[in-house]
Amino acid sequence: MALIYKMWKLCKLGLLSLVRLFIPRHCVVCGACLCEEEEVLCLRCNMGMPRTNYHLWKDNPVERAFWGKFPLGRATSYFFYQKGNEYCHILHQLKYEGRKDIGVAMGRMVAADLLRTGFFEGVDVLLPVPLHPSKKRRRGYNQSECIASGISVLTEIPVDSVSVVRIKNTESQTRKSAFQRWDNVKDIFALRDSSAFQNRHVLIIDDVLTTGATITALADALENVEGLRVSVLTLAMATS
Ligand SMILES: [Zn+2]
Numbered sequence: 281m282a283l284i285y286k287m288w289k290l291c292k293l294g295l296l297s298l299v300r301l302f303i304p305r306h307c308v309v310c311g312a313c314l315c316e317e318e319e320v321l322c323l324r325c326n327m328g329m330p331r332t333n334y335h336l337w338k339d340n341p342v343e344r345a346f347w348g349k350f351p352l353g354r355a356t357s358y359f360f361y362q363k364g365n366e367y368c369h370i371l372h373q374l375k376y377e378g379r380k381d382i383g384v385a386m387g388r389m390v391a392a393d394l395l396r397t398g399f400f401e402g403v404d405v406l407l408p409v410p411l412h413p414s415k416k417r418r419r420g421y422n423q424s425e426c427i428a429s430g431i432s433v434l435t436e437i438p439v440d441s442v443s444v445v446r447i448k449n450t451e452s453q454t455r456k457s458a459f460q461r462w463d464n465v466k467d468i469f470a471l472r473d474s475s476a477f478q479n480r481h482v483l484i485i486d487d488v489l490t491t492g493a494t495i496t497a498l499a500d501a502l503e504n505v506e507g508l509r510v511s512v513l514t515l516a517m518a519t520s
Pocket residue numbers: 307308309310311312321322323324325326
């Protein structure tokens with residue numbers, strides 16, 4: 281049985297290499313052809329990625345963004361997102377071009393880096409920021425769920441994408457003022473099953489942190505859960 285499994289794995293690898301020979305994969309940032317070991321990003325773009333390394337700082341700017349909003353365990357964003365920067369392609373392709381594989385691969389990359397620093401210690405469950413069901417249907421997936429599933433592969437922390445729902449389909453936040461953003465997301469989430477988070481340490485996962493309004497609205501929806509601890513991890517952090 282083990283031999284058959286090994287042979288199947290070898291055949292699968294061979295087939296994959298053959299497919300990649302005819303359909304080359306490209307770096308999502310610079311467009312260069314990726315080699316076998318590279319995933320989503322080429323080595324050069326991976327090395328040059330504007331990582332925040334905020335997970336190594338106490339009271340880092342992401343944590344400070346939530347001060348006074350809700351009780352926070354720890355928080356970080358993985359890389360800086362600046363409009364017009366070539367690394368924007370990661371988020372654009374993930375959200376608007378159907379590339380959910382980018383979310384999973386980036387989630388794995390984030391987890392591999394943060395695991396060694398103990399960032400995930402004590403975390404019981406990953407909570408991707410829910411999309412409104414109609415938006416999820418339109419897009420075909422929730423990009424934050426993709427990131428969470430990549431993180432889960434390495435950390436083995438389960439993902440909960442059912443216990444909280446988005447009950448309001450808000451307009452895009454991008455063209456709104458800071459005040460409008462906070463108003464726009466008030467009461468947009470509803471907790472379906474509070475027992476899922478009782479006495480748990482929940483890590484909220486999102487793609488981009490801008491004002492923190494959406495994540496705060498999600499934390500607010502959980503505020504009456506007994507013994508809850510909330511931490512935050514986003515793939516990117518918007519800078520002006
Ligand atoms: Zn590249």
